[in-house]
Amino acid sequence: MKYVFLILFINLLPQYAGKSLRRDDRYPKTFEDIKNEIAGYTDIAKAIIDLAVHGKAQNRSYERLAVFADTIGPRLSGSKNLDAAIKYMFSALQEDELENVHLEPVKVPHWERGEEFAMMLEPRNHSIAILGLGSSVATPPEGITAEVIVVASFDELHKRAQEAKGKIVVYNEPFISYGETVRYRSQGAVEAAKVGAVASLIRSIASFSIHSPHTGWQNYQPDVPQIPTACISVEDAEMMSRMSFRGTKIVVHLKMGAKTYPDSPSFNTVAEIVGSKYPEQIVLVSGHLDSWDVGQGAMDDGGGAFISWEALSLIKDLGLRPKRTLRLVLWTAEEQGGIGAKQYYQLHKENISNFDIVMESDEGTFQPSGLGFTGNAKARDIVKEIMTLLQPINVTDVYDNADGTDIDYWMRDGVPGASLHDDLSKYFWFHHSQGDTMTVQDPNQMNLCAAVWTVVSYVIADMEEMLPR
Template identity: 80%
Template sequence: MKFLFLIAFIHLLPQCTGKPLRWDDCHQHTFKEIKREIAGYSDIAKAIINLAVYGNAQNRSYERLARFVDTIGPRLSGSKNLEMAIKYMFSVLQDDGLENVHLEPVKVPHWERGEESAMMLAPRNHSIVILGLGSSVATPPEGITAEVLVVTSFDELQKRAQDAKGKIVVYNQPFISYKETVKYRLLGAAEAGKVGAVASLIRSIASFSVNSPHTGWQQYQSDVPKIPTACISVEDAEMMARMSSRGTKIVVTLKMGAKTYPDTGSFNTVAEIVGSKYPEQVVLVSGHLDSWDVGQGAMDDGGGAFISWEALSLIKDLVLLTVNEKLLFLLLGLRPKRTLRLVLWTAEEPGGVGAEQYYQLHKDNISNFDIVMESDSGTFMPMGLAFTGSDKVRAILKEIMQLLQPINVTNIYENGSETDTEYWVRDGVPGASLRDDISKYFWFHHSQGDTMTVQDPSQMNLCAAVWTVVSYVIADMEEMLPR
């Protein structure tokens, strides 16, 4: 009798188009009704959480990621390893039973660091550990030997511009935040080149260091001489700063064999669960598949990519459970009304190259993109969801996050746009990213330390649960989120 009542109730519901809602469209679109609709997903949210955190899928995203990074290793844009990674994911996504698994071709940068070294010759011999920065030019084969000028900021460099000519500029800038301090990695070579320096060495953009440099992409300027550039450890930057403050002359030989090749072919990797009612409308979940050429790329962004895959797997698996065990869920169906699309971006590290080309390919259908989500800030203990968009959507997401009370992850934060989703967010599509405890994230970021040892399976389970509940509910609500 309960099931017959449920069927009758479903048929009596008003029919809607699935297009973006307005608060005053009709009675069922009032915020009170939206809250009631979201609250109705409580049992499904609990089922997702139970499967991801306690059930048969427990630790699955961690184990999948470990197998992937142990097999493939680091995956630099344009590299053979990235090509292997894409082929690997194309195969396993098909094996997982996901729909419309395909590759979308793009052109990506291809840079290789080659052999590199730095040796302090004065005041003593000391090997300086370096990591060349992406797109850096090489030194001459014999290297560059020059005196060092240590500065703490671009302002100080400008004040000492006359001293910088013919020198290797060493930046010992303090770490304030990644957003604030990364400008020295991005622009350090260009600013040093403007004042006649022959090379630049940048203190790693890291909140903590164990004598380990951190790499990353850097940007030359067309009207400024291109000089070799690399990151050094916090320890070596501080040591040279102390020496310099005493008036000690520092001489360094820098050798870098970096090469930039023509852009090469790569792919964004796509898989879906096709929507049951509005298949043309899309909820996009994503992470990037490429990484730097050090460590394993397990944290940046293996974790984000694999909890995004896990979101589709969990929904698919719950559908299977409902068929075999839970008639109520069979009647309702766990296939969302909208298409849930997984995108594993290529070439994020050089500046969101693959994502920009994806945007150009699909932007004509922008009105059908409900929300774009990317996890690219680690998969540590989840704290909530970061969001960029209207206050109306924020209010809806706050209600959805209440479904995650069983794991105490209910907060909404600012700034939900990531590198790969910013194109959509800029044009008005709601954007979200996972917010987790990143207190140790920059210990490992872009360094040899980015390995599976950083990852914690129980934390990945929780992240996957958050990602799945949010994406599924948005994909299954009767109306798209308001613009």
């Protein structure tokens, strides 16, 4: 009798090829099963989109951000404003009735720019708009007065090394892309100091300018003298370049009162919707709460932080509870190199196998087009299928590589990662400048970004199986 059963079983195999013979957890799902599972979220995705874009939650993330940005202002690492922002968000997340709202301690850099100005003395008097770069040292109390040498690249600086000694190096490097051009901001002071310069002024890393300097973090090297460094406007850099090209002598007086203090206590801010079936497994959505000390930090990264909060709010409003825990993390001290995220990673990496995906929005909340994704091919196929749920708002693309300083630690260890992909055409007009204010934000675009962020995070958190890695 047992042989008859075996023959019957073998004969049945071809019609079940590539399919799970049973629907319980002992057998892996095929991709067709997964597609069908994702298709089952169509109505929920539509409900999220309707609530975020057309319903009672319309413009909520924008309005919440406006109150926050107008009340708190810019939030530099180590500042009283950042402390106030963290307290504000801790209270707001509790009032929103999210779960496990708590603060995780972090030590963060504390640098203050102090008073600063620059004046061209030759060939004419001209006030140069500057913003000191993060971690810069101060000038002597009387300031620095020196002749300027203008270069367009590190290669030119090295070729003209003898000319640079005792001078202020002005970098007039053209903007190519942020990733490529930002090295002048981060390394400009070090390279200038290596050839004996007394200070460096960096053309702002901006694709467009209206005489507005853009700040950012820069890094010294232990074996290289530390010289004062600041960013200047595109217009002033180009003007001095033209003067230099004509052979005109340029003399600048620079005064900076920057100070670096001992590291300060700060916090990553955390809230959750606890999973119904696999509460130990985590889908993490995030943005960073700190900003530079200019503008309002509304774009970088108020928008990303607030659509991440909005994702949990929308899910709660709809009475949904995913199988996995949906965790919101508002990072601290991202602008200084992901300090809060690094300490969070060190604290939680022992549970890395329980992190399903890490998501960060830190490139604006403009018109969204899709999702940047880092993960293996199987995971990418699943994410592509999830993005089809966003066809009602025409945001379905999946791009190579997620981008986010705060989630890099996890992605390097193989955890899938995602970042919001949106229209960056004007992002670097305002980045790290006085222009980063609520005026940059658009409520309709934020609604769409919140819908994308919520649909993706909820579906991944609620699917029966974690993303493959």
